[in-house]
Amino acid sequence: MPLQNRLKEFRAAQGLNQQELGTLVGTSRQTISLIERGDYNPSVTLALRIAQVFHRPVEEVFYLVEEELP
């Protein structure tokens, strides 16, 4: 099941850019960009830190999507 996220949406709501969010959670802008594009699944620690910044439960920021069977 692919992991998806609402990072971009929550980041925009908080008025943060990728660099600012990266600094807040202790990671690079590159990683935030990769997560937003779905090219990288963050570690549990990083996912929890991101959720903490948004003051939301982690499963609201990151969620699994059922794959459609052919």
Added chain:
Amino acid sequence: MKEAKKKSPARIYLTFAAVLILCALAGGIFGYTTASNELSIHNLSQRINQLLASLGPWWFAPSFLLLAAATWCYLRGRRLLPQAMEDDDIFPQANLTLGWAVFLSNLAMVFTLIAMALSYTSSWGIGCSIVLLVIQLVWIKAIQARTISATKQLLPEKRGNIFDFKFQHDWYQSCDEAERQQIGQCSYQTFKVMTLIFPIVMAVLAVLSTIDLIAPTYSLLVGGLWLVQQFVYNYTSLQMDKARK
């Protein structure tokens, strides 16, 4: 992420046996052809060596092309920098373009050293090769230093000076989890490819050394490189296991 398809054990063993037989056949044919055409292979080898040497300083042309392409990528990446600092959508493009500049300059370094090794015997003389070598080495280092500096503007947390012998260590230390995972994947891919290439090259060298076309030193050199690769990979892995205990 793609999940690996499950193969039946019978299919795995059959494929392994088929590859083994095919390799043995190819080795047999290659060995027999080499031994029965020893003289023509020696002649062919001499002609190839003459041809390689006759190109002389032209061997430096691929590096110049790669360096020109690397410079173009760097300039393009630098032009995108002001926008990339502000716009999150431009950032990946700028980062990728600068990554290409480093990639092409790394390739140029290899081609430069190949050119140096192959061009010195030409009639142009070794002086010309040394001048071209110095020009290219300076260009490579300059473009890499400029690209790293531009990347640091884009990613301010990055550390390390390209002229410092600890550059790779410092750069790695400033990478976060996603970047370290990427470095791990790239290293694994390199290990996988080289683990395939080394035995093939060793087999070819073994056959060619039977007709004295290749000196035993070459086999020792390639074998030594293979040994270093295996040792570093396995020893590092063991050390990491030990640290986790």
